Amino acid sequence: MAATAPLDDETRTTGQGGRGQGDRHQVVVIGSGFGGLFGTKALRRADVDVTMIAKTTHHLFQPLLYQVATGILSEGEIAPPTREILAGQKNAKVLLGEVTEIDLEAQTVRSHVLGRETVTPYDSLIVAAGAGQSYFGNDQFAEFAPGMKSIDDALELRGRIFGAFELAELGASRGEDVDHLLTFVVVGAGPTGVEMAGQIAELAHRTLRRDFRAINTRQARVVLVDAAPQVLPPFGQKLGGRAQKELEGLGVEVVLGAMVTDVDERGLSMKFKDGRVERMEAVTKIWAAGVQASPLGKQLAEQTGAPLDRAGRIGVNPDLTLPGHPEVFVVGDMIALDNLPGVAQVAIQGAKYAAKEIEGRVQGAAPQKPFKYFDKGSMAIISRFRAVAMVGKLRLTGVLAWLMWLAVHLVYITGFKNRLTAVLHWAVSFLGRGRSERTTTEQQIFARSALQRLERGATDLVSQPGDYDAQREQARRDELEAQAAEEVRLTDAGERGTRPSERV
């Protein structure tokens, strides 16, 4: 067992209840998302102490973030406090902190919050720190095109979307041109982009149409842009095509084969395969294009020699452990294994597998067979009464898929109270025309840039244009196209989640 880290700093404490404080096996879980929460809960009957360390105090149900952004649900409904969820689990405790270092040799995890450092020792570790947004090396786009990964992102987007309609009303009543305010561009035609574009179209064409006097919200443009040649590659060719038709039926303009090469306050530029560059004036841009696994994956790869892929995901052993470190499990969006998709069920099942293995080891049981993902299916909502779903070989569209989506999401929303209020809010939005959560504040819209400027110092009061990496453009386009083609092939061939030996 490793020694407890020295206390040589005023703001530094060691994790209490860590190793050396009794005979119980100490499990540390990093993250309170799908992997972290389900892993911790799966250890509730195990003879272990569990410390969950996460940088937020809530468990975030990411699949419904777009509904917070478009005023259907409140943030509390999709992000209940982790502490409350685990209140009844006596062997679990929750620590707030961003993990900055995992020392595999010393078996410790170092975390920080507001200058306080905590070092928590472990006997077993489950790393479930998920993934963040990727701007493919063009991080300067983030200032004007927020991503969709956190409650902060969703609330900022809610402020920007509803705020754009308000500014358009103001401008139109003065006789100004407001087309740029009534153009909404979503970058990335994966499930998040499709859901977001569909919801904004529904907002503009249905929900808000009677609320304004100077503008006709039905004339708003909603544009979905992607460098890949098809919508929803992970759903295969047929469902992807169907989703595109449904979106177009809703009035969404789908622009494929277009690489975004510049984003600024007023709009964005796209470059097509034939070299043509098109500028689109749009104040509201939403980035739903790429993901990058937690940087903790890189740290673990450096310490173990495990491979990292382009998205920063780490290659793990078939039992989800790290090479040479059977006590460390990595689960969910951080792993690259058998072409598994970055979806909630991969994280949930992986975390439950890791928890069972830890419990078994403590009891002296034999190891389990390698981790095997059970694909329960995937679905994406396009708008009310319209969705696409695939369960095994079954492909569903329309109302049936939408009802399925409704049922599945209801089951997985955490807490009875949240389920009840979500149903009420869905009734208001889907059966009626209302949006219960349209409140926006100035802080929602401007806090992120204010905080960033605070971090960068007072001299940085004007945003600096970043350099677009034009040299890498062709390589990046080829990569995105190849990635989309591979996603389509894996789904259509039924090879996702299978090992090479299982493929025919």
Ligand SMILES: Cc1cc2nc3c(=O)[nH]c(=O)nc-3n(C[C@H](O)[C@H](O)[C@H](O)COP(=O)(O)OP(=O)(O)OC[C@H]3O[C@@H](n4cnc5c(N)ncnc54)[C@H](O)[C@@H]3O)c2cc1C
């Ligand atoms: C907008 C959106 C829509 C989605 N829709 C669907 C869908 O419809 N269906 C589906 O199956 N999947 C969907 N997904 C994907 C799904 O949410 C992820 O696959 C899943 O959340 C992965 O679980 P995870 O535990 O690996 O990571 P996460 O759930 O992302 O959890 C990561 C946790 O780690 C914490 N963390 C990160 N870094 C640190 C650190 N350094 N220190 C401490 N804590 C840290 C985070 O705060 C978070 O609590 C969607 C994702 C997004 C963003």
